Each structure stands twice: as C-alpha cells, then as structure tokens.
Amino acid sequence: VTGGENSTLNPVSPSLDDPSHAWEKQVEEDIQTVAASEELLIALRKGDFVSYSRLSKDYKCFVSSLSLDVIPRKVAEAQSDPKWTYAMQEEMEALNRNKTWEVVKILEAAHLVESKWVYTIKYKPDENIDRYKTQLVAKGFSQKYRIDYLETFAPIAKMKT
Incomplete structure (x- = not known):
C-alpha cells in the first residue's frame, strides 16, 4: 500500500x-x-x-x-423396554379416543405423510421420573403446498388473564 x-x-x-x-x-x-x-x-x-x-x-x-435414563432414538429401542411400550400404547389409545384420524383407502396418486415417535422423560420437582411420554407426530415438512394441501388450519385458544 x-x-x-x-x-x-x-x-x-x-x-x-x-x-x-x-x-x-x-x-x-x-x-x-x-x-x-x-x-x-x-x-x-x-x-x-x-x-x-x-x-x-x-x-x-x-x-x-x-x-x-436412556431416551430411545428408534422404535425398536423403545419396544425393547416395557416402560416405553406402555407409553406408546397410552398415546395410541388417546389418539383413538380423541378420534384423531379415520382409516380410509389409500388413493393411488396420494402422497402419504409419514410419522415418527418422539420420546421424552417427564420429571417431578424432586427430580424423580414422573412418566415416560411419547408422541406420534406427522412429518408435515414432507408436504408441498398446492400438491398435498391447499390451506392450513391451526386452532388457537387464548385464555383471558
């Protein structure tokens, strides 16, 4: 310079x-x-x-x-432990009880949304295990707008303080 x-x-x-x-x-x-x-x-x-x-x-x-406290990463790991198997059964019963879905025939051109299990351990205030929690969640990110869906709906409840 x-x-x-x-x-x-x-x-x-x-x-x-x-x-x-x-x-x-x-x-x-x-x-x-x-x-x-x-x-x-x-x-x-x-x-x-x-x-x-x-x-x-x-x-x-x-x-x-x-x-x-081991949290499983795969369904096979969870199914080998009775605590996680019980938690998965509870989640499926709750989904059926709430009529979360209905069984239908798959259309040939339909793009199916896959699902996965999410595992967590809930603790009490004294740091002991409260329960083993599982959630069956949809892999919604695999959907494409105007191909798999046309609109979205997200119900929101707001409580008055």
Missing part, C-alpha cells in the same frame, strides 16, 4: 512473519495447542463421551444420573 492523496491501493496478502500480524500467528499457535491437547479436543467434538476430570463433585453426580 502506498500513501498520499492520489495514491493507488495495491492489495498485499499479509504474511504471518510480519510483526504487525503477530496476533494472527498467536491464534495459529493456540489452535495448534488445542489440537494437540486430547483433553480439550474431546470437549470440542460431539459425541457421547464426557470427561469428568474437570467437573466438580456435584456436577459429576448430576452427569452420572443423566446417563441412567
């Missing part, structure tokens, strides 16, 4: 050896240090592993209690 009133700017790529870019060099060194440290690397990546070495005693107890 040259100075002056009628000067032209010549872009120059900064060099890490240039003293004015010392902070960039320091950042690069810090990244290398973090990458070399396995303990920090584990903390940065996603996964199921948790390093307990940096946790206080209270947090170690809390984290270990979390791992005791």
Whole structure:
C-alpha cells in the first residue's frame, strides 16, 4: 500500500512473519495447542463421551444420573423396554379416543405423510421420573403446498388473564 492523496491501493496478502500480524500467528499457535491437547479436543467434538476430570463433585453426580435414563432414538429401542411400550400404547389409545384420524383407502396418486415417535422423560420437582411420554407426530415438512394441501388450519385458544 502506498500513501498520499492520489495514491493507488495495491492489495498485499499479509504474511504471518510480519510483526504487525503477530496476533494472527498467536491464534495459529493456540489452535495448534488445542489440537494437540486430547483433553480439550474431546470437549470440542460431539459425541457421547464426557470427561469428568474437570467437573466438580456435584456436577459429576448430576452427569452420572443423566446417563441412567436412556431416551430411545428408534422404535425398536423403545419396544425393547416395557416402560416405553406402555407409553406408546397410552398415546395410541388417546389418539383413538380423541378420534384423531379415520382409516380410509389409500388413493393411488396420494402422497402419504409419514410419522415418527418422539420420546421424552417427564420429571417431578424432586427430580424423580414422573412418566415416560411419547408422541406420534406427522412429518408435515414432507408436504408441498398446492400438491398435498391447499390451506392450513391451526386452532388457537387464548385464555383471558
């Protein structure tokens, strides 16, 4: 870069050896240090592993209690546990009782909306398990406007305060 009133700017790529870019060099060194440290690397990546070495005693107890309650990710996992099977049966009974759907013949050109099970554990205020909750939800995001539906309806109830 040259100075002056009628000067032209010549872009120059900064060099890490240039003293004015010392902070960039320091950042690069810090990244290398973090990458070399396995303990920090584990903390940065996603996964199921948790390093307990940096946790206080209270947090170690809390984290270990979390791992005791397993929430299934697939229907097959849920069906292997009687608690989740019972929760799924309750949800199906509630859907039938509320007449959520009716059984019809599938048209040949119909685009079916798939469904999936969502599993959660509800806790009491004393942190004990209240119940295993399941919900059968539609994958509505697979529908296309004017192909699968023409209008939407979302009933909303507003309570007066």
